[in-house]
Amino acid sequence: MSSELLDPLDLAFWHLESAGHPMHLGALALFESRPGAAGVVDLLASRAAAIPRLRMRVRDVLLPVGGAAWSTAKDFDVRRHVREVSLVGDDFTAEVTAAAGELMERPLERGLPPWEMYLLRGARDDRFAVLVKLHHALADGMRAVAIGAGIFDEIADVRRTGSRRARPLPPRSWLAGPRGLADFAQDRIEELGRAVGVGASVVRASRLDPRGLPALTAAPSGTRRLGTAVLPLDDVQQVRRVMGGTANDVLLAVVAGALRRWMHGRGERLPAAGPRALVPVSRRRPGSPPGAGNKLSAYLLQLPVAEPDPWLRLASVRKAMDRNKAAGPARGAGAVALLADQLPPLAHRFGAPLAGGAARMLFDVLVTSVPLPRSALSLGGCPLREIYPMAPLARGQSLAVAMSTYSGQVHIGLVADGKALPDLDRLADAAREELDELLALVCGHRAHEDASHG
The missing domain is CATH 3.30.559 (Chloramphenicol Acetyltransferase)
Structure with a gap:
């Protein structure tokens, strides 16, 4: 995938953004810790780097006038997108929630592929969480799930073994015949x-x-x-x-x-x-x-x-x-x-x-509902315990509600x-x-x- 024009709605989301109103989606995933989970940040980085869509950045184009396109970032460095944050408080859930809110304030750097991941580690034990931020121009809720799911063990294993290969799309002709033009x-x-x-x-x-x-x-x-x-x-x-x-x-x-x-x-x-x-x-x-x-x-x-x-x-x-x-x-x-x-x-x-x-x-x-995979998920062998979706705020509004169902529970992110x-x-x-x-x-x-x- 070398270049691809932004669809009209993607372009609208890209230009809706301002410093005070970043237009990224998010998800906060909390995991149960397991022995040997110390290398999670490296695992995140390697899996994110293997997702082609996460190598794409937005660039302006001459035609159509005012348009923009996705293009592969030639200098892509996954370490500019995946970071680790150490929490200092005793209450892990409260600390990670507060940190996620603060990190959601920050707009994504527009010259880079528009996404970030943060590994949030607790101060008193081995518990950890992952915050994922994806620009709304990059994905809607369903597409965001499909992209973000690539970090989990189960989806990464499928991609590595190739047991579920996507069917290739038929060649697309840009010269439509009379019937095509009429349609x-x-x-x-x-x-x-x-x-x-x-x-x-x-x-x-x-x-x-x-x-x-x-x-x-x-x-x-x-x-x-x-x-x-x-x-x-x-x-x-x-x-x-x-x-x-x-x-x-x-x-x-x-x-x-x-x-x-x-x-x-x-x-x-x-x-x-x-x-x-x-x-x-x-x-x-x-x-x-x-x-x-x-x-x-x-x-x-x-x-x-x-x-x-x-x-x-x-x-x-x-x-x-x-x-x-x-x-x-x-x-x-x-x-x-x-x-x-x-x-x-x-x-x-x-x-x-x-x-x-x-x-x-x-x-x-x-108020939005974000569908998640029904199967149990894990990261580095650590089971996913909770996952809270997050939606961007429109200008002049103070609240967005997002909901997802996972493991017999409805998780609400406000x-x-x-x-x-x-x-x-x-x-x-x-x-x-x-x-x-x-x-x-x-x-x-x-x-x-x-x-x-x-």
């Missing part, structure tokens, strides 16, 4: 038609005065704080089986309830409508290879924080998500990312900062502006409290049904 023209007409509809929805959904949620739209400080929560997947599934819908519906309701508890504890006014969540969805077909670039759309969801009944909050979320899914990810204001495909590269270069500043007019908080949300740990606690209350309602419902049939 291309038809596709472009359909895309433009969808874009017009999405654009109109965005205009209708935009708020001229989005200042009603000070906790989530405080002035940016450039600082970052990480909060984490762990929810038992069995509890989520129990609620889903009684209420219906999907596990993601339950988790979105948990986020809504957690925000309600947290805002109420802060003494903030609970808005009658909202806050609005942007819920990304992948445009990749199920079972297809991750591929390069971002393939994203999204749904807009009003989180019913004003509703005092957890059961009704969940019902409201489920109903709204059912409407979103019926409309599909290519319609509605949430599909704003699809507009990137219709803009020329020069528009992304100069218009991205304006678009980034307008994000708060459309939504208040990002990335926040450090000064706007100094009480982020309270929000993490509120997520656990909300699921506990939903589970209690489910148990009460089942007990009532059992008594009725007894």
Whole structure:
């Protein structure tokens, strides 16, 4: 892979970045220590160096005007990207979480391949964690998982033995025949038609005065704080089986309830409508290879924080998500990312900062789910215990929520502006409290049904 133009959405993410708003994704992985794990940083470096995508950097191109391309960094040195950090405190979990938040503040160096990995070692024992940062232009959530998974023993073994070789793609012709040109023209007409509809929805959904949620739209400080929560997947599934819908519906309701508890504890006014969540969805077909670039759309969801009944909050979320899914990810204001495909590269270069500043007019908080491999993972023989995904903050916003399921648990990573949300740990606690209350309602419902049939 020598050179490859950035797709329009990748180019938008590249130009959205500023010093105070870095546009990288992250993941914090915590491992159980095992004897002989001293060489983990060397293992990380060697495995990262073996992933071709991590050798790519962004460079400007003459054509198209305003465009950029991925090209292989000829002077690539993996040691400029993989670093070791020694923690000094006694509480490993608290120390590693605080360190990860601080490291997420720092933008990636744009002249290098846009990624970093940090090995975080505890001061009192052999426990360690790995923080991975990937620029959003490099990958969306699914692609980031596919890239980052290369550091784990199981995926590295498969690559080394070649037991799962990808099928080669057929040669691609750049000279389309008449049928190909006709199909291309038809596709472009359909895309433009969808874009017009999405654009109109965005205009209708935009708020001229989005200042009603000070906790989530405080002035940016450039600082970052990480909060984490762990929810038992069995509890989520129990609620889903009684209420219906999907596990993601339950988790979105948990986020809504957690925000309600947290805002109420802060003494903030609970808005009658909202806050609005942007819920990304992948445009990749199920079972297809991750591929390069971002393939994203999204749904807009009003989180019913004003509703005092957890059961009704969940019902409201489920109903709204059912409407979103019926409309599909290519319609509605949430599909704003699809507009990137219709803009020329020069528009992304100069218009991205304006678009980034307008994000708060459309939504208040990002809530995303990142799929992970279902199999158990390890690094240097040390089992992966917990993994927390992290999403970037849009301009004018103070909180992003990312969730992943691994080893029977839902891991929630809360990335926040450090000064706007100094009480982020309270929000993490509120997520656990909300699921506990939903589970209690489910148990009460089942007990009532059992008594009725007894």
